[in-house]
Structures are given as C-alpha cells and as structure tokens.
Amino acid sequence: MATGRAGSGRPTIYHVAKEAGVSPSTVSRAMSNPGRVNAATVARVIEAATRLGYRTNPLARALPSGRTDTLALFVSDITNPHFFGVIRGAEHQARAAGCTLIVGDTEESPEVEARNIERLGPSVDGFVIAASRMSDEEITKLSAGHRLVLVSRQVAEVPSVIVDHAEGTRQIVEHLASLGHRSIVFLAGPPRSWLGARRWESLTAAAGRHGVSAQRIGPFPPTLAGGGAAADAALGTGATAAVAHNDLLAIGVLRRCAERGVAVPEDLSVVGYDDIFGADFCSPPLTTLAGQFQESGRTAVDMLLAMRDRHGARPARNQVVLPSHLAIRRSTGPAPR
C-alpha cells in the first residue's frame, strides 16, 4: 500500500549521524558544504548515507535555507503550442541546473498570475512569466518581492528576454512589399498581449517606410478556430496579404481559405509569427517569423539562476533580445493584380 509519506521510515540525517558516529550537523555539512568538514569524515558520512539509502528531503532543506531549487514557469495559455518551446527550453535548463520546474497556466488572467506568484512565492527560487497579462505597475511591484524574469514582455528594470519584433516585422513587410503587396491587414490577437501590441506597432512603422498601407482588424482569439472568423474578416478588407498575430491564427486562416476556395498565396498571402510545430507541414506551409522560443526559456532560467546565485547583484544582461528570422514558405507569393 503506497504511503511514502512522512514517517515513512525514510532515513534522516539523524540516522546517518548515528550510523557514521558523528553529530547531525556534521552530516548536514558533509552533504551540503563539504569544505567545512574533514575529508575523511565526509567520506565516512557519505558511506553511511549510501549504506542507509539516505536521500536529503528537499522540503526540510528548503525551510531554513529558503532555497528550494525549484523554479516556476507560468504561461498565459498552456493550450497554445507556441509556449511548448518555452516550456521545453526552461525545463531543460532547469534540469541541467539541478532544479525542478513547476509549470502553470494562468489562463490569460492577470489575477491568476498575481495570485499564483503570491501563493508559490516561498516554494520557489524564482518565476519565469511568459506573455504576462499583468500591467507594468503590477509587474514592477511584484518584482520587488520576488525574483521574476519576463519572457515575451518588457518592463523597465525587470529582467526579460524577448524575441526581436521590430527587425523581424520589418523583414515581413519587406518580403511582402517586394512581392508587390500594397495593402496588408493585421489580424490582432488578445487585447492584453504586449507582444501583439508591439507587433502591430512595428508593422505600421515598417509599412509606412515601404509605402504600404496597413490596417488592423480583430481582436481574434489566437487559436485555430479564431482563424476562421479572421479569414472571413480579412477577405472582406480587400487586402492582399494578411499578417496574423500568431501561427495558430494563421493556420486557422489557411484552413478557412481552403474551405472557401480562396487560393493561398494566389489570392491572399498569409504570414504568421512564432514558427510553431506544424507551421512547416500545414498546407501550404506557412511563411512565419521564427523566434527562438526554446532559447527564450533557457535564457530566462539562466537569468533567474544567476540572480539567485549572485544574490541580488543586478545581472549583466538584464534585457535580452533574441534574434528572429523570417522563414519564407509557400503561404506568401506575388500580390494578385
């Protein structure tokens, strides 16, 4: 009968201490601060520990030391494949550093974010918040009481890692302009998305420079299903190219176009953001701005760990911007005449 719970006879440092003929504090030191103890004693302790099958209890260790070797990652919507890259990267890096990763879904809600941070605060060494929906003020406030690293979001003074949007979006517009497109429609995502706002901002700027007109419609839920409505709305605008908030939406547009007999890219070019799983094998394969999101997760975890270990000292690189590149595939083509 599975118990494994407290009092489960799992050996403690006290058992090891008796077995090795030393005091518990020596065992503790031997395990976590070997420099402080004579090498021979350490060896004896280690030997006793392995003999007994001792494993240190992370909880008990964390309580007095305040160090949990656990990191939390919150994503705004765990349903969105975009975040899988971030999750993977973070998980991988955390594991490499001997840390455990907690993954949470905040369901697009700033309240859930704040509540979770408050709740988990003492249990983790820090938080990675991807695509936070909280306000700048709230983030700043929370970052005063907790170690926080933002992903896909920038707030002054708060460490963050984002994928370059300005340059990437410029490439999208250039690509489209060179194909003869003169009218672009942007399919907006969630209203609270900082990233979405930046993408639109960059798009209008770049469009202006290239003499291309850009309009925004939406918001649409950033999902495959949302792409249906987005496609219909986009087709109504007369634009020859649609730039979607993200790939999910873009692929949804692709599907809706296929249903309606609208040829992509002959009738409409479609561009997405993120290069998610599937973007290269949907039909037609999607032209999209590929960001290194796995790298984002990794970097964010690194920064968090650095903050923890350098204990308060401001990290060297506080606001990281990762490069992006345009993956040109078959969903974009010459503008219809």
Next chain:
Amino acid sequence: MATGRAGSGRPTIYHVAKEAGVSPSTVSRAMSNPGRVNAATVARVIEAATRLGYRTNPLARALPSGRTDTLALFVSDITNPHFFGVIRGAEHQARAAGCTLIVGDTEESPEVEARNIERLGPSVDGFVIAASRMSDEEITKLSAGHRLVLVSRQVAEVPSVIVDHAEGTRQIVEHLASLGHRSIVFLAGPPRSWLGARRWESLTAAAGRHGVSAQRIGPFPPTLAGGGAAADAALGTGATAAVAHNDLLAIGVLRRCAERGVAVPEDLSVVGYDDIFGADFCSPPLTTLAGQFQESGRTAVDMLLAMRDRHGARPARNQVVLPSHLAIRRSTGPAPR
C-alpha cells in the same frame, strides 16, 4: 532588489496570532481545520490574517503534515507533442484541485525516472508517469513506496489509465482491409515503449483475423525526422499501407513521400496514432487513432488525488481504459492495384 526570500518579513502565523490576540496554534487551526475552533474566533483570525496580508507558507505546512498539494508528472520526452494533451489535462485538473504541478522530462531513460521519483518523493503527494520506460518490476517496487499512477502503461496492481489500443487498432485494420489493403507494414517506435508493443500485438491479431499480412520494421525514433527513414524502408517492403507508431512518425512519412513523389494515399496509405496537434492540417490530413490524452491526464490526477484522500484505500477504478476512435482523413484510400 528582489529578495522575497526567507526572513523577507512575510507575516507568519505568529504575527497573525499576536494581531488576533490568540495563540499560534489557534491560528493554524482556524486556517486549516476551522471546525476545531469557535466560529467567532475563526472570524477574528481570518480578519487579522487578511489585514496583515498573511499567506500560508506551503513549505512549512508540508513539512510536518507530509502533505504538499503538489503533484509531479513525468513524460518520457517533453519534445513529443503527444504529451501536450496529457500535460494540459493534468495541469488543469491539478489546478482545479488546488494543487501545483511539476512537469519533468525523463528523456526516455528508466534511470532518470527512478531517480526523479526518489528525489522528489517527499516534495509531492504523488506521481503521474506517462509512458514509463521502467520495467514492470521496478514500477511495482516504486509503487510500494510512492503514490504512482501510470499513463499509457499497465502493470498489474498499479493504478493506470490507458487509451484503448486493441479495439482501436482493430478499427484501423478493418478500415484498411475494407479499402482492399492486403499487406500492412508497421513502423515501430522506441523498443522500450510498452504502448508500441501493445499496438503491434493488436495489429498482428487484427490482421490475422482479416487475412491481412502484417510485418514490422524499425525501430525508428518517433519523430518527424525518423519518418524519413521509415518512409524509405516502408516503400521497400511493397506493403500498400503503413501504420506508424505515432503521428509524429506518420507525418514524417508523409513529408518524405511528398519529397519522393510518392502519392498518399494513391500509392501508399498512412495511418498514425494519437491525433496530435497538426494531424488534421498536414498534407494530406492524417488518418489516425484519436485517443483522449487530455482526459488521460485529468483522470490520472483524479486517481492520484483519490488515493491520497482516501488514504490507502484501493481506488474504485484502478485500471482505467479510455475509448479511442479512428479519425479517418485523407491519408488513407483504396489500395493500389
């Protein structure tokens, strides 16, 4: 400067106790066992707590009580989109139950699985292990010392939830047979995969009943890239239909076929397992056995929680089998003559 660490001035039950004019133990009871305390006192304590912004420290609570309200989920390869369903389902259900979820990648390694369980044992209330690569014996042994629920794996006496394979595979074979296929090739996945073994088992059984010949080739890594080699090998066998270990592999096959100018389904029918994200918009859309993996995650968490709360009493449903259904799409068609 973000600290938020121990000694961070976060109020404790002692502060609340003083504020409310009661003893710490009363505060503790008021928070976690209100029946034991006079209602008026509880109200006073609650009020003091909110006034101070008190939040209970999960670590400190877990240490003496042995209850962490945290669950761990391990997947054999976090890179595989198949698991995203499980992760989502588990995360969602855990959150609904007020639990925190730890997600870990065991990298197809039984050792990593065992080590992680050992390490995290005291920090969690139980484990969900998806597609465990451990041996039956090892699982049985571990399940004696920890609360364990298996997903996509069955071991006698250990709680588990799987998606039906026998019936589903029968449907695949029937579908193929009715399209005139007489020779099927199974593209095997990882050698240690229990699920893979069951699928192949069911396939030969069903094929036998329908007078269809079935052969197995592989193993192939269950990835898109693995599909390239698998496709080439499959085409060499002369079979008219390929059933892949999973959708990742199947989509890889689709891509390779497209590259080689092999028409799907005209020259070769392709079937996958899992109905992952993308299976419905790849080209051609993939016929696949859809399982309710999100439901698997949810159910597994439910079982775990039930085990914890009914404290050792054997769960009512110990080995859950979820239904599957064949999603027939365009990657299968009549056998070439």
Next chain:
DNA sequence: AAAGTTTTGGCAACCGCTTGCCATGCGCTG
C-alpha cells in the same frame, strides 16, 4: 615550550506550521 592560528565537530536555536495532549470553563443532567 608557550602562545597564537586554524581546523574540525558539536550544541542548540531556529525555519513556519501541525497536532497530541491538557486545562479551563461552560452547559447540561439528575
């Protein structure tokens, strides 16, 4: 050889919360 350093290990006080046990005081029964 005496005095001064450094190592090394033990003591005991925590970290913040839970819980078994006891003392109090009240309401009730007879």
Next chain:
DNA sequence: CAGCGCATGGCAAGCGGTTGCCAAAACTTT
C-alpha cells in the same frame, strides 16, 4: 447544586534540515 462531558484554546514537541557560535584539537610560529 454537585457532577460530568464537551467545546475551546494553549503548550510544547516535533517535521528534517541549516547555521552561528563555541570549544577542543591539531598545527604553526616565535
């Protein structure tokens, strides 16, 4: 009105580690 039981709150001992401080031991240094 004595006697009893129960609801209520406090005390204190943990849970399994960490760590500041001190004393003994082992080395150096004059």
